[in-house]
Amino acid sequence: MGHEPAGSGTRGEAMGRIPKLGVEPPWPWDWAHMSCEATKQMWEALTSFVAFLDARYAWTPDQVIPPCWAEHGALVEELTTLYWSRVNAFEGPKPTVDLAQMWHHQTLPGFYQRLRGWLGDRGGECRAGQHPALSPAAEIDQATTAARYAARRQQLVAADVEARSGRTSAGDDGG
Numbered sequence: 001m002g003h004e005p006a007g008s009g010t011r012g013e014a015m016g017r018i019p020k021l022g023v024e025p026p027w028p029w030d031w032a033h034m035s036c037e038a039t040k041q042m043w044e045a046l047t048s049f050v051a052f053l054d055a056r057y058a059w060t061p062d063q064v065i066p067p068c069w070a071e072h073g074a075l076v077e078e079l080t081t082l083y084w085s086r087v088n089a090f091e092g093p094k095p096t097v098d099l100a101q102m103w104h105h106q107t108l109p110g111f112y113q114r115l116r117g118w119l120g121d122r123g124g125e126c127r128a129g130q131h132p133a134l135s136p137a138a139e140i141d142q143a144t145t146a147a148r149y150a151a152r153r154q155q156l157v158a159a160d161v162e163a164r165s166g167r168t169s170a171g172d173d174g175g
Contacts, residue, residue: 029084066126
């Protein structure tokens with residue numbers, strides 16, 4: 001056993017390992033139900049996993065996971081399930097070359113496609129270390145926007161009900 005190249009993905013070293021794969025709820029990829037200890041371990045594992053992904057797979061700028069990845073909640077969720085899908089494919093209870101190939105052929109490319117969506121138009125800024133102070137969603141005055149759309153929705157519902165009332169009456173009179 002010689003020296004393993006950096007980012008080679010040797011069992012557990014490059015990616016950071018959480019000691020056991022959950023076999024019953026709460027699932028180890030479910031942030032909503034993680035214990036404090038599991039949360040600490042998952043953050044450590046994701047930090048190692050992101051470094052592994054960038055070293056091993058990022059060959060184009062849009063494949064680089066930005067250093068502010070932890071600031072993007074949806075990206076954290078994606079990375080968590082990507083991590084566990086890789087564990088399952090390569091090291092799970094029944095890893096197979098077919099699962100590993102599926103991870104490379106479907107799961108990883110799907111992640112990179114969604115990565116662009118999660119980062120949005122500001123992905124380049126994030127990759128350049130210029131993460132915006134607020135996410136685009138947080139910049140919207142959500143309370144005002146929600147109230148405006150609720151009022152508009154009430155108008156649309158009233159108009160729809162009125163239109164249907166007139167149609168029903170007309171249909172009853174003519175039939």
